[in-house]
Amino acid sequence: MAVRVSHKLKNALEGALAGGGDPATSPLYVFGPFLKLIVVAGVAEITFGASVWLVILTIAVVSAMYRLVMRWVTDGSGGSGLSEEEFGGWAVKVNAAITFIEYTLTFLVSMAAMVTFIADRIPWLNKGLPWLQNRTLLAIALSVFVGWVVNRGPRVAARTFGPATGSVLILLWLMILATIWKRGFHLPPLYLQAFRPPYLGYTLNGYARILAVMTGIEVFANLVAAYEGTPEQKSRKAFNSLLIIMGTTAVTMAIVGPAIFAISDPTDPEVSVFTQAMDELLPDPLPYAGTLVGIAVLMSASAASAQGLQNLSLGLRERHYLPRALGRRNRFGVADKPVWLEVGIVGLCFLLFGTHEETYLAIYAAGVFILLSMTGWAVTKRLVRQVRESFSLNTVLLIAGTTLAAALTTGATVIIFAERFREGAWTYFLFIPLLYAAFTYFRAQMGRPTDEMDYLGMLDAAQLAGFGFGQYATSAGEAGGEDPALEVTWQPEPKERSTWRQEQVDIRRVVVLLDGSDNAAQALPIAKAICQAVNAHLHLLSSVKNHTPALREQFEATRQKRAAYLAGVTDALRGDGFDVNYAVRPGFIADATLAYVTEQDIDLIITTTQGKSGEKHWGTGGVSRKLAQRTTRPILLVQCTDGEGEKATPPTLRRILIALDGSLRSERVLPYARLLAQAFHSELELLGVPDVPDFKEYRAPAEFIQILRKRKEANMRKFLNAVARSLRRDGVKVHTTVTGSMPARTILEISEEKDVDLIMLTARGRGGLKLLFLGSVAEQVIRESKRPVFVVPTPETNNNHQQDTQSG
Numbered sequence: 001m002a003v004r005v006s007h008k009l010k011n012a013l014e015g016a017l018a019g020g021g022d023p024a025t026s027p028l029y030v031f032g033p034f035l036k037l038i039v040v041a042g043v044a045e046i047t048f049g050a051s052v053w054l055v056i057l058t059i060a061v062v063s064a065m066y067r068l069v070m071r072w073v074t075d076g077s078g079g080s081g082l083s084e085e086e087f088g089g090w091a092v093k094v095n096a097a098i099t100f101i102e103y104t105l106t107f108l109v110s111m112a113a114m115v116t117f118i119a120d121r122i123p124w125l126n127k128g129l130p131w132l133q134n135r136t137l138l139a140i141a142l143s144v145f146v147g148w149v150v151n152r153g154p155r156v157a158a159r160t161f162g163p164a165t166g167s168v169l170i171l172l173w174l175m176i177l178a179t180i181w182k183r184g185f186h187l188p189p190l191y192l193q194a195f196r197p198p199y200l201g202y203t204l205n206g207y208a209r210i211l212a213v214m215t216g217i218e219v220f221a222n223l224v225a226a227y228e229g230t231p232e233q234k235s236r237k238a239f240n241s242l243l244i245i246m247g248t249t250a251v252t253m254a255i256v257g258p259a260i261f262a263i264s265d266p267t268d269p270e271v272s273v274f275t276q277a278m279d280e281l282l283p284d285p286l287p288y289a290g291t292l293v294g295i296a297v298l299m300s301a302s303a304a305s306a307q308g309l310q311n312l313s314l315g316l317r318e319r320h321y322l323p324r325a326l327g328r329r330n331r332f333g334v335a336d337k338p339v340w341l342e343v344g345i346v347g348l349c350f351l352l353f354g355t356h357e358e359t360y361l362a363i364y365a366a367g368v369f370i371l372l373s374m375t376g377w378a379v380t381k382r383l384v385r386q387v388r389e390s391f392s393l394n395t396v397l398l399i400a401g402t403t404l405a406a407a408l409t410t411g412a413t414v415i416i417f418a419e420r421f422r423e424g425a426w427t428y429f430l431f432i433p434l435l436y437a438a439f440t441y442f443r444a445q446m447g448r449p450t451d452e453m454d455y456l457g458m459l460d461a462a463q464l465a466g467f468g469f470g471q472y473a474t475s476a477g478e479a480g481g482e483d484p485a486l487e488v489t490w491q492p493e494p495k496e497r498s499t500w501r502q503e504q505v506d507i508r509r510v511v512v513l514l515d516g517s518d519n520a521a522q523a524l525p526i527a528k529a530i531c532q533a534v535n536a537h538l539h540l541l542s543s544v545k546n547h548t549p550a551l552r553e554q555f556e557a558t559r560q561k562r563a564a565y566l567a568g569v570t571d572a573l574r575g576d577g578f579d580v581n582y583a584v585r586p587g588f589i590a591d592a593t594l595a596y597v598t599e600q601d602i603d604l605i606i607t608t609t610q611g612k613s614g615e616k617h618w619g620t621g622g623v624s625r626k627l628a629q630r631t632t633r634p635i636l637l638v639q640c641t642d643g644e645g646e647k648a649t650p651p652t653l654r655r656i657l658i659a660l661d662g663s664l665r666s667e668r669v670l671p672y673a674r675l676l677a678q679a680f681h682s683e684l685e686l687l688g689v690p691d692v693p694d695f696k697e698y699r700a701p702a703e704f705i706q707i708l709r710k711r712k713e714a715n716m717r718k719f720l721n722a723v724a725r726s727l728r729r730d731g732v733k734v735h736t737t738v739t740g741s742m743p744a745r746t747i748l749e750i751s752e753e754k755d756v757d758l759i760m761l762t763a764r765g766r767g768g769l770k771l772l773f774l775g776s777v778a779e780q781v782i783r784e785s786k787r788p789v790f791v792v793p794t795p796e797t798n799n800n801h802q803q804d805t806q807s808g
Contacts, residue, residue, distance in 0.1 A: 008228045012240030016169075017162040019223050020245035021304055022106065022216030024168045025297050027252045029113040032273045033358035034209040035266035043202045044261065049188030050195065051206035052257050055213060058408055059250050062217060062372060063242055065405040068379050068398070069221045070235035087378060095374070096316055097435035098367045101428070103312065105364040106215070106305035107143070107346050112357040114298035115139045117291050120275040132351075139355045140347045146299060147343040150306040153332035164300035167293040169244075172252050174290075178281040179259045186258050208416045209358075211365040213249050217242065218371065306339045313338040320446040321439040362420030363427060369413040370428070376406030498664055501726050505671040509600060511539040513589060513607040513623065516565045520608050523638045524569070526651050526788060527606045530636075531578060533679035538573065539600060540566050540582035543592035559584055590626040597633055605633055609782065610640040628763060628778075634672055634792045637782055651757050651788070653680040659687050659747050659761040659781075662719045669762050669792045670723065674730055676758075676790075683733040685754050686723060688716035689743040713738055744780035751787055760790040 009015045034051070038044040115135045119125040125135040194203045220242040227234040256277070263280045264273035274294075278287040313335045317327025330336040353359050380402045387395045417425045512527045514520045531538045544559045566582035573580045585592035593605065605627060628635055658673050660666045677684050690712035720736040727734045740746030751759050763778035782789050 009223070009226050009237070010228055012237050012244060014162075015220070015223050015227060015238060015241030016244040017165045018226075019219040019241065020216070021161055021165040021168070021297055022110075022219065022301050023213065023245050023249060024165055024172070025110065025113070025294075025301050026213040026215060027172060027249060027256070028168075028274050028294050028298070029109070029116070029272070029357050030210045030212050030361070031257065031260050031264075032266060033361055034206050035261060035264065035273055036358070037209060038202055038206050039266050041202055043199055046191050046199050047194045047203040047206055048258075048261055049190045050203045051210060052188040052253050053190050054203075054207045055210050056250050056253060058211070058214065058412060059217075059246050061401070061405040061408055062214065062376075063239075063246055065376055065379055065402050066217065066221055066242060067235075067239050068383075068402065069375060070224050070238050071232070072382065073221065073224070087374070087381075091374060091378075092319075093321065093436045093439040094432065095371065096312065096321060096439060097432045098370055098428075099312055100309070100435060101431055102215075102364070102367045102371075103305045103309040104342050104345055105360055105367065106308075107146075107302050107342055108349055108360045109212070109357050109364050110298045110301040110305065111139055111143055111146075111346065112350075112355045112360065114142070114295050114302070115355050116272050116357060117275065117294045117298065120271045121288070121291055123270055126270065133355070135355050136350050139350050142299070143302070143343050143346050143350075146302050147306060147339045150303050150310070151330065151332065151334060151336040151339050153334055160296065160300045161304060164293075164297040168297040169248055171290050171293045172248050172256075174286065175256045175278070175281060176251055179256050182281055183259050183262070185255070187254055188258050204415050205419045208365065208412070208419045209361060210253075211369065211412055211416065212361050213253065214372065215364065215368050217246060218375070220245075306342060307334075309338045309342055310335045316439070318449065320443050320449050322442055323446075360424070362416060363424040366413065366416045366420070366425045366428060369409050369416060372409040373406060373413050376402060376409050380406050498667055500667045500670040503671045505603075505675055507534045507536050507603045507672075507675065509539060509602050510536045510604045510606060511541050511593070511596065511600070511602045513593060513605070514540055514542050514566065514569070515589070516542070516562055519610040519640045521569075522640050523606045523608045523636075526636065526638055528573070528576070528578065529651055529653065530604070530606075530676075530679075534675065536603070538578050538580045539596075539602065540569060540580065541585065541593060541596055542566055542582075543585045543587055543589040545586075545588065555586075559586075590623045590630070593623070593627060594630060597631060602633060604636060605631070606636040606638065608638045608640050628791055628793045632793055634790060637789045637791065639786055639788060653682050653757045655685060655754060655756045656682045656758045656760060657685045657687055657747070657751050657754060657756040659689075659743070659759065659777075660720065660723070661743070662688065662716055665794050666762050667723075668794055669760050669790070670727075672790065672792060673760050674727060674732060676760075677727070677732045678730065682757075683735065684727060685750070685756060686720045686734060686736045687747060687750050688720050688736070688738045689740045689746045690716050690738065709741075744777045744784075747777070747781050748784055751785060756787060758788050758790055759785060760792075762792045762794050 009018060035044070035048075038047050038051075115125070115138055118138070119135050125138060126133060128134040128136070193199060220238050223241065224231075224234050224238040227237045229237065259281065260273055260277045264276040266273050268276070275287070275291065278290045282290060313322060313327040314329075316322040317324055317335075326337055327335050328337070349360075380399060383395055383399045383402060386392075387399065417428075507530065510527055510531055512523050514523075527538060530536065542562045542565075544555060544562055563582075563584045566584065570580045570582050583596065585596065596602065597605065607623060607627075653676060656673060656676060658669060660669075673684055676682060690709060717736070717738045720738060724734040724736050737750060739750070747759065747761070750756075759781060761778055761781065778789075778791060782791070
């Protein structure tokens with residue numbers, strides 16, 4: 001069920017009225033199919049109580065499980081958000097596929113039950129042609145009406161949600177009190193015989209038929225973010241809302257259920273068992289008022305499912321799982337196409353299969369319990385991880401409880417599919433793969449959205465309209481269609497897959513850029529260390545600028561002087577056992593280096609950030625900056641230190657800092673990090689800095705930004721842990737850190753704090769006059785760091801340098 005919250009919820013009762021319509025209506029229609037099964041079979045006296053108590057047990061353990069979900073996930077994404085965190089991207093698509101089916105079934109069941117309530121008072125609706133009853137025409141007409149109302153904006157339909165839910169709660173408690181007053185306090189009998197043949201099958205089948213009382217329980221986890229207060233206060237209020245609704249449902253099952261069994265005739269085709277019970281238990285005119293309440297709340301539930309489908313479509317569109325046309329808002333600010341699609345499917349089902357709710361209840365409950373099972377195992381998985389990190393007896397007990405809940409919901413799912421497979425449950429094996437494939441296709445075609453839009457799409461898909469950013473986005477849509485501010489944030493990443501684990505790089509040829517100065521010579525110690533560690537061939541390169549013919553003698557003298565210098569360095573290195581050659585080329589050093597790199601198939605360029613002038617050429621458009629812009633070869637930039645030259649102590653590279661941002665682009669540094677770590681027996685420090693924009697242009701509340709930051713931190717931690725596991729399998733010692741909010745400053749601070757010997761990162765070369773060349777993060781790190789920086793350039797395009805590819 002969808003939730004429409006236009007203001008913060010102050011207490012549990014407000015939340016119960018806002019989100020409890022779907023689960024509160026279930027007692028109105030679940031008893032008929034259940035009693036018809038066991039009464040006709042002649043086993044009702046034995047199996048009735050067992051089936052009811054199984055359902056009450058399921059309500060209790062699943063409610064307790066959702067208490068944990070509400071504590072952990074306070075951003076409104078609920079159980080689906082937790083499943084995504086624990087199981088990854090496949091859970092998103094499975095959840096979305098099942099949710100799409102469930103919304104359609106909610107509409108079907110609610111509309112069919114509503115028509116049944118109307119037909120209870122107007123028997124003429126059960127007449128008509130043999131192949132088309134009057135109630136079918138009414139159901140189709142009401143479906144179109146509800147679709148039209150919902151598509152006129154969220155506020156139109158939402159006005160009825162609270163009053164309708166409040167009315168049905170009053171009706172149920174009147175039925176509870178009337179039952180006790182007229183028939184006494186009697187709970188369903190529990191016979192152990194019901195769990196033995198030949199009764200066991202009927203007990204479980206009856207259990208499967210009334211499990212629809214669980215539908216909508218997950219909505220309260222989506223409501224957490226809509227309450228006032230601290231996260232703990234919000235989760236407690238949401239849980240209390242759940243207790244109000246599900247407690248009422250459980251009490252109705254336990255007290256009113258035996259009365260319905262005793263006084264109703266489930267074989268009566270004209271009047272439903274709940275209406276029969278109302279007529280018997282309530283004084284006039286309350287039974288007729290109860291019918292009106294039932295009609296109102298069931299129509300409200302139908303509208304809520306349509307509104308939920310709107311939100312789901314918007315969320316999936318923002319996450320690039322649906323084409324934009326399907327999620328486009330109409331002039332009332334809502335996505336109308338999914339609703340008309342739902343109405344069309346519902347109308348076709350009514351024409352083909354009829355308008356009796358028992359036709360759809362089994363497959364309705366099946367989808368609900370698939371989602372509940374996923375949430376149950378996600379909760380258990382997180383608790384197991386927590387107990388591994390820090391053992392606690394309380395956590396172990398919680399694991400036992402959530403394992404019971406997960407096993408119970410999974411068992412219920414199996415029972416439903418086993419008992420009702422031929423009656424429609426088989427459709428899940430058709431529609432879920434089809435929808436999964438469709439979501440996968442559109443995501444692949446449209447690319448991955450930004451993290452912010454992906455997160456916002458998850459909140460929309462969780463039906464939390466009206467909270468934080470969603471409230472602004474909804475109001476903007478209502479004011480005039482699409483919000484142009486949202487459009488500019490769509491930046492799909494390249495359709496790539498992570499390949500660094502399989503990528504093996506080699507550093508076989510290393511070039512060091514020298515200009516005869518002590519500053520440039522400070523690149524030699526680390527070059528020697530790397531060549532020795534990876535058994536690479538060392539190249540020394542220098543260049544001399546071309547002069548006019550009149551200055552030819554000056555050019556030649558400079559070239560000979562530079563060659564003599566390089567020859568001396570080469571002889572010294574060969575004396576130390578290195579395989580070395582050198583070259584002096586005419587022209588600017590950046591151009592000469594690029595040509596030499598291609599000619600000699602160089603794998604690594606090493607240079608210092610200061611040359612003969614003593615000025616840091618990084619910030620003045622010098623050689624290192626130009627190289628990084630124009631090559632894909634890694635570049636090692638060495639910071640100059642006064643008084644040191646080529647005879648400085650070779651670095652040990654015992655600890656290396658790897659800066660990652662969670663993108664595929666940043667992963668391109670990892671094969672080199674693995675190579676150096678294995679060669680030098682280094683420890684790798686993986687650093688992730690969540691980058692969360694302030695969203696001032698969207699007028700987003702601080703609460704939303706804080707939630708988004710936490711989610712980004714969690715995603716970054718998960719990413720780093722996955723990278724660390726892969727590196728550890730290769731024998732590398734790895735530590736992970738997720739901290740900070742400003743990447744460049746954080747990288748510099750952590751490099752000092754961890755006392756690292758090398759910083760490694762990727763940098764984006766973009767080209768053009770408005771160039772930041774390597775991006776502000778890499779530029780600031782290189783400019784301000786006291787440590788060597790290993791940069792892997794990742795240009796946006798390599799059209800001008802297609803021959804310049806990594807040789808590793």
